[in-house]
Amino acid sequence: MSTDNSTPRLVPADRLKAISSLIGEGAVFDGSFQSSKDLGIKVDGKLIGNIVFEQGGAVHIGATGVVENTSIEADYVFIEGKVKGSIVARKSLEITGSATVIGDASYDALVDIHPRARIRGKLEYRGDVDAAN
């Protein structure tokens, strides 16, 4: 589902395939993940802490992934699992039907939320709302 090329996604498939770091299912990472390079991370296990990409970056929270006490910041954020904390997507934010988000989320360009996604928090568009379409 996540990297299925037949399904058009806001988060480009090549960004998801280019992910360089993986926290596997069953693993627990306690601490903050930070990068100044345009990389990507996928969380299938549990991460307690922040994920920050100062520029670029793709964050993929897999269906089995849980991220708590976090502030996620990246160009592309793709959530299939559970996130407790704030999310800033500088380009695209995608929340699928299996996702649970407890916290505020903001995005600059595109957003896609599945009807069965569970979200408790505020969603904010960070761009200019008065700008012409």
Added chain:
Amino acid sequence: MITSEELRVAALAASAKRGKWVARRRVFRRWLGWLAWSIVLPVIGLLSLIAVLAGLAFWQYMGHDAAYTAVQKWVQQEFGNFSASSLAVNAPHANHANSPASSNASMINLTDEATPDLQIDRHLTIKNAPAN
């Protein structure tokens, strides 16, 4: 020997495969919950309400006695005829018929001053005994 790039690609592929099924299962469970909550439960509730209202309407329309008779007749047709005596378990008299030691009749002796209130127990046999 496997390179780190091959390992990365294999790990991502395995993760995607596993995530796909987990996500599908979770979405299905959520859909099932929605279905039960918004369709199945209301339908069950509506059917129960209709059944209760229909019963009340039937009772109102037929009148108490006629409805009672009709229901009794239906029960007899469906489940056969049975009398209340066939349902009775051993009567208390029969239990104590051959055991005078534990019989109420042999245990209770009343004097003239005894209160007649004891007679509310239909199994008691009142015996008058001379007061000492």
